[in-house]
Amino acid sequence: MSEAISNLSRKEQVIRKAAELFKEKGYAAASMRDLAHLLGIEAASLYSHIKSKEEILRSLCFDMAAEFQKSLAEVESKDVTASEKLRNGIIGHIQVMAKDLTASAVFMNEHRHLSQPYLRDFLLMRINYINRFKSIIEQGVKSGEFKDSIDKKLAVMTLFSSLNWMPMWYDPGSAIDPLQLGFQLADMLVNGLKKNA
Amino acid sequence: MSEAISNLSRKEQVIRKAAELFKEKGYAAASMRDLAHLLGIEAASLYSHIKSKEEILRSLCFDMAAEFQKSLAEVESKDVTASEKLRNGIIGHIQVMAKDLTASAVFMNEHRHLSQPYLRDFLLMRINYINRFKSIIEQGVKSGEFKDSIDKKLAVMTLFSSLNWMPMWYDPGSAIDPLQLGFQLADMLVNGLKKNA
DNA sequence: AATTTCAAGTAACGACTGTTAGTTATATAT
DNA sequence: ATATATAACTAACAGTCGTTACTTGAAATT
Missing domain, CATH: 1.10.357.10 (Tetracycline Repressor, domain 2)
Structure with a gap:
């Protein structure tokens, strides 16, 4: 249970930051490496939280x-x-x-x-x-x-x-x-x- | 003179087709190979007419x-x-x-x-x-x-x-x-x- | 104390990106 | 006929893309 809540919470952080990035640069021009950098992590680490861009x-x-x-x-x-x-x-x-x-x-x-x-x-x-x-x-x-x-x-x-x-x-x-x-x-x-x- | 006119004309064709592609897919998601394909030529050939995307x-x-x-x-x-x-x-x-x-x-x-x-x-x-x-x-x-x-x-x-x-x-x-x-x-x-x- | 979960890491893949260098066939102008 | 200009070609470059496989350290649960 607590796993789901905490996972959701981190996933939400990723999604909200992605929204900012997509708004600013456009979806196609925004890379997963950009997004990871904004969150202070590596691009591959994003996939612990989300399935795909x-x-x-x-x-x-x-x-x-x-x-x-x-x-x-x-x-x-x-x-x-x-x-x-x-x-x-x-x-x-x-x-x-x-x-x-x-x-x-x-x-x-x-x-x-x-x-x-x-x-x-x-x-x-x-x-x-x-x-x-x-x-x-x-x-x-x-x-x-x-x-x-x-x-x-x-x-x-x-x-x-x-x-x-x-x-x-x-x-x-x-x-x-x-x-x-x-x-x-x-x-x-x-x-x-x-x-x- | 005629070179300039004819070049402009072909360049215009490229630009107009690019406009259609950019409108449809967005600039970032539209590749030069997409554009070339629409014109029936190779991507590198575009650069005879335009300097860059x-x-x-x-x-x-x-x-x-x-x-x-x-x-x-x-x-x-x-x-x-x-x-x-x-x-x-x-x-x-x-x-x-x-x-x-x-x-x-x-x-x-x-x-x-x-x-x-x-x-x-x-x-x-x-x-x-x-x-x-x-x-x-x-x-x-x-x-x-x-x-x-x-x-x-x-x-x-x-x-x-x-x-x-x-x-x-x-x-x-x-x-x-x-x-x-x-x-x-x-x-x-x-x-x-x-x-x- | 042992085990599980979470959030991150490293390394690498195959595909695709814009662009360049150099070449060639065709049509036009001299 | 010769020279020129046009518009295409092939091959390849260095870089970036989304994503996967596997591993690791820390925190929470049992």
Whole structure:
């Protein structure tokens, strides 16, 4: 038992350091020797803790994916207006990312280096997630809350682009905290920059 | 003379094919042997046309950067309202990307693999470009066109995220053409999703 | 005190990396 | 016909890649 806990703990250290490295240099350009050096050990020693380089990437990508799914499921379960749902979805997504900005960056930028069949599974989960946001937008159009002139694919892709780049520029030490960021981002996408006349 | 033209032409072919490969696999994961294979030649033969792998990346990144700068300079030269300027900037940016979606994707995702001092130069140009968009937003706030409640950094980063991910999902064969896409995107960011009551 | 577990080490493998040196066949220009 | 330029070739380099096999010292458990 204690072996498993302690092993997991060290394995977690390896994975977290790997996330930093993958975020900084990209998965393909990050070598196992780089990672080992950051941890102060030899490259071969990494394999006492992990099965392969890709196992690290898989763990990072799929753990984040599970968090996103969980957050969205909770948002969907509440019976509120589409604007409210969209707003909650945006805030939830941002808060999941804020809990681990490094893993979020890897999730977003490096998932393409997953091999099959993991890549396929990952992309299916992602499409599913996006489509559920798209449904919320469609509900909003149907209920008359949102303009019917907007292209739904464009709207949802714009939304995701904005969300997914956040880990690249957001400074967790900055004045604005993740929750406030979520509020503002939701407001900006729903109401736009323009002052309501 | 004719040597230069013909050489340039073949060099261009190599660079364009490299852009496709870099977009698909990422710069680091794309090998010169992959590229050569796509062109039906041997890896060593590439070096008749280009100096190095990174020269290709440099040429892709800096050529795109020049196009973006040119587009923004023209937008800035016109004396119009801030909303109009922002709108024109967005449309211009999208049209530059649409002219070469592949190079745009490389520009956005792979520039970090530039070595110094090119990386530094690239990032400085990019900061400058972003700050000029930020100025337009600030003008809009000052003139009362835009809300003064918005965080300007958040606004400009959201804008850029939306713009920069477009090459990843936009299908040039789709119903909506780049100009319409620019119109809609500008409208969405300025006016939001919500119907004006 | 003996045994097991953990986290590291050394050495090495086969494959792949970007790149070079030098050569050759083909098309164009003189 | 001769010279030149283009675009390809073969062979090979020094280095790096992820990973395996096996070993070792220290800590925890029995």
